[in-house]
Amino acid sequence: xxxxxxxxxxxxxxxxxxxxxxxxxxxxxxxxxxxxxxxxxxxxxxxxxxxxxxxxxxxxxxxxxxxxxxxxxxxxxxxxxxxxxxxxxxxxxxxxxxxxxxxxxxxxxxxxxxxxxxxxxxxxxxxxxxxxxxxxxxxxxxxxxxxxxxxxxxxxxxxxxxxxxxxxxxxxxxxxxxxxxxxxxxxxxxxxxxxxxxxxxxxxxxxxxxxxxxxxxxxxxxxxxxxxxxxxxxxxxxxxxxxxxxxxxxxxxxx
Amino acid sequence: xxxxxxxxxxxxxxxxxxxxxxxxxxxxxxxxxxxxxxxxxxxxxxxxxxxxxxxxxxxxxxxxxxxxxxxxxxxxxxxxxxxxxxxxxxxxxxxxxxxxxxxxxxxxxxxxxxxxxxxxxxxxxxxxxxxxxxxxxxxxxxxxxxxxxxxxxxxxxxxxxxxxxxxxxxxxxxxxxxxxxxxxxxxxxxxxxxxxxxxxxxxxxxxxxxxxxxxxxxxxxxxxxxxxxxxxxxxxxxxxxxxxxxxxxxxxxxxxxxxxxxxxxxxx
Numbered sequence: 001x002x003x004x005x006x007x008x009x010x011x012x013x014x015x016x017x018x019x020x021x022x023x024x025x026x027x028x029x030x031x032x033x034x035x036x037x038x039x040x041x042x043x044x045x046x047x048x049x050x051x052x053x054x055x056x057x058x059x060x061x062x063x064x065x066x067x068x069x070x071x072x073x074x075x076x077x078x079x080x081x082x083x084x085x086x087x088x089x090x091x092x093x094x095x096x097x098x099x100x101x102x103x104x105x106x107x108x109x110x111x112x113x114x115x116x117x118x119x120x121x122x123x124x125x126x127x128x129x130x131x132x133x134x135x136x137x138x139x140x141x142x143x144x145x146x147x148x149x150x151x152x153x154x155x156x157x158x159x160x161x162x163x164x165x166x167x168x169x170x171x172x173x174x175x176x177x178x179x180x181x182x183x184x185x186x187x188x189x190x191x192x193x194x195x196x197x198x199x200x201x202x203x204x205x206x207x208x209x210x211x212x213x214x215x216x217x218x219x220x221x222x223x224x225x226x227x228x229x230x231x232x233x234x235x236x237x238x239x240x241x242x243x244x245x246x247x248x249x250x251x252x253x254x255x
Numbered sequence: 256x257x258x259x260x261x262x263x264x265x266x267x268x269x270x271x272x273x274x275x276x277x278x279x280x281x282x283x284x285x286x287x288x289x290x291x292x293x294x295x296x297x298x299x300x301x302x303x304x305x306x307x308x309x310x311x312x313x314x315x316x317x318x319x320x321x322x323x324x325x326x327x328x329x330x331x332x333x334x335x336x337x338x339x340x341x342x343x344x345x346x347x348x349x350x351x352x353x354x355x356x357x358x359x360x361x362x363x364x365x366x367x368x369x370x371x372x373x374x375x376x377x378x379x380x381x382x383x384x385x386x387x388x389x390x391x392x393x394x395x396x397x398x399x400x401x402x403x404x405x406x407x408x409x410x411x412x413x414x415x416x417x418x419x420x421x422x423x424x425x426x427x428x429x430x431x432x433x434x435x436x437x438x439x440x441x442x443x444x445x446x447x448x449x450x451x452x453x454x455x456x457x458x459x460x461x462x463x464x465x466x467x468x469x470x471x472x473x474x475x476x477x478x479x480x481x482x483x484x485x486x487x488x489x490x491x492x493x494x495x496x497x498x499x500x501x502x503x504x505x506x507x508x509x510x511x512x513x514x515x516x517x518x519x520x521x522x523x
Contacts (some may be wrong), residue, residue, distance in 0.1 A: 037349045044346060048489040092488040095297045098289075099353040229347040230304040232517035 004249045007079075008132035009052045014077045015084065016125035016179050017056075017110040018070040018186060022103060027061045027240075033103050034058060034072065036235030042076070043246050044229050045096040050083035051076060053136035054246040055188070055220045059144050061240035064214045066146040068183035070108075073144060075177060075188055077135050079252075081112060113177055116168060120161050125179040128168040133175040133190055140220045140245055143187040143204050148213035153182040159210040160185055167203035176203065185211065218243035263334065263509055264392035265308050268370055270332045271339060272385035272441050274325035274448060276363040283317050284498075286326060289358050290314070292494035297354060298331070299505045300488050301347040306338035306515040307331060309396035311450070311479050313404075313502040320474050321406050323445035325364075328404065330439065330450060332395050334515040336369075345517035370439060373428045379418045385441040388428045393437035395452050400479050400504055401460035403449045405471025413444040416470070420447055423466045434458045440467070447471050479504040 021030045034056070042054050053076070060071035078084040087093035100108075113125035120126065147156040157180055164178055167189075175190040187207060191200045208215055223244040227233040236244075277286040295312050302310075309332035315325055333339045342348040370385035380386065407416045420442045427438060437452035447470070451463045461476065468476065483506040486492035495503075509515070 033353075037346065037353055040346050041350050045350065045488070086491070089491040089493070090489050091293065091296050091300060091486065091492060091494065094293050094494075095301070095350060095354065095488075098293055099350055102353060227346070227520045229301070230345045230517060231520045232344045233346060233520070234344070235346070 004136065004247070004253050006134045006137055007052060007250060007252075008134050009077050009079050010132050011127040011130060011175055012113055012115070013052075013080050013084065014075050014113060014127070014177060015110040016113060016177060016186070017072070017074040017076065018179065018181070019072040019108040020105045021060055021071040022105055025103060030060055030071065030103065031058070031238040035238035037099065038103065039236055039238065039244065039246070040225055041096055041099065043225055043248050045092045046087065047248055048251050049087040049090050049093050050079050050251060052079050052250055053077040053134070055135065055140055055142070055244065056246075057142055057144070057218050057220065057243040058238055058240065059216060062216055065216075066183065066214060068181070069144060069146045069214070070184065070186065073142070073186050075135065076110070111179070116164055116178070118161060118165055120157050120164070120178070120180050123179065123181055125177060126164070128164060128176040128178070129173060131175070135175065135190055136245065136247060138174055138190040139200070141189050141191065141202060141204055142218040142220060142243060143185065143207055143215060144218070145185040145207070145211050145215035146213040147183045148211070151212065156180070156211065160207065163203065163206045163210045166206060171201050171203045173201060173203070216241070220245035222247050224248070260397060260506070261509070262394045262397055263308050263512070264394045265332050265334060266336060266392055267387035267390060267437060268372070269334070269336045269338070270330055270370060270439065271368040272370055272439060273327075273329040273331065273368060274364065274366055274441065274443075275327040275329070276360045277326045278358060278360050281358070283326065286358060287314055287497045290327065291497040294354055294358055295497065295503070295505075296484055296494055297351055299484055299507050301351045302342060303507050303509055305342040305345045305348060305517050306334040307342075308334050308509060309394070310505045311395065311400060311402070311503065312505075313402055313475070313477065313479060314497050315404050315475055316501070321445070323443060324404060324406050324474055325446070325448065328402070328448050330395065334512055338516060341516050373424045373440070376421055376424075378421060379414070380421045380424070380442050382413070382417060382442060382444045385439060386424060388424055388438035388440060389431055389436065391436055393452050393454070395437060396504065396506060398452060398454040399456055399458045399460055400450055400452050401464060402475070402477050402479060402502060403447070403464045403468055404475040405447050405468060405473055407445045408472050417442055417444070419470045420467065423470060427466070432463045434460060435463050438463070477502040481506055483507065
């Protein structure tokens, strides 16, 4: 599978996933399931249903990560929201979707975002920039953070709202997505700086300064799958802190 | 003109004999809807490229089915006895395997699936151990199949039921009906499931199981309908209606033996 040509997709055509590991599944088994089934299946089963980019990250097992912070995060861009919903009329997407039950708790879920207008709702993702972008090819930074025990949930959310408003107005990015729960923040940004820029624009330092709890920054690594659905392959190596920006040929690029 | 599908006979032990019990969290209608919309077509679309040779799922009607009788049966034939395990090297098969827990009560459904020769049994059958009654290879996707599901009569003890079934199976093994080239049997303490296969589509196979039927209270006797799927993995399609087509012999393309297993990527 080789690199794909650029394709800009709308900022609201993304599912924002926050997954929590079933307590009955130990962490090594969780990594194994992600690497041998879920991450590659997300790509291989959904390219032909219109998947445009997929960026999974695995905070599970990182030192100090509170249980209330997701064990796996992901953003999955489609060429439109309609494409995402239409996928369920295909067997491939129905099958892929129903593989999740044995791994994730019912607290887990994904949502489509709305444009950020200054305030956040719990478990409701937002996007900050109303322009199309190609998240498979750009440089993504991803922040996962927990609420400190001495900060109440409203203050946590308010502090984040203030920083997101500033990012939206002042930081030149190609795209940004955020979602808060009562106890966590997940935030992705797509940079616009040329490769090699020493300090590319980013909203992450300001977010880190505004929250005092556990946090970790990830730089999803461009990752190709070397195989197809029926090839002999043991799977990907997934461990604490793994973060991938999966690279594939989108369906409208296939010949 | 379409040519006839090529025949790929497989060894009689190269099959998984599934007896599934639905999850208590689902109604029978939900169970049938799930199997038809995802599970059954996924089996056919994900596994043949790596060795699946025949797949015959059957829904067991609930109207006259006591609780110990499975809610669904299936035969999954593989190109070789080892092919099922080798297939798990392909992600397509791992995806399919990860579906199981959603539909079934796995505590009840996790049973011995690989058959032994009936000649290994002595005077009685081991409950929940499938047996093949004929030793020759057969291609179960082609030809004709007949399937029986029965429950143990209330006035027959389990031990007697298993002993009677062994007597019938041993006699079948010694003198099989001329039209039959494959036969499988599995008994629990309270039920029996059996299948016979004949290579000719016009074969009349029901009588081959009359002797076993006489030992059971009938739940289902059916000829699985040969049916191809009308859609691929990425086509828009709602799935199969298993409340209408409850017993199927699914028809699909099969690769030749040299290609019927996961292979290292070609590097293209």
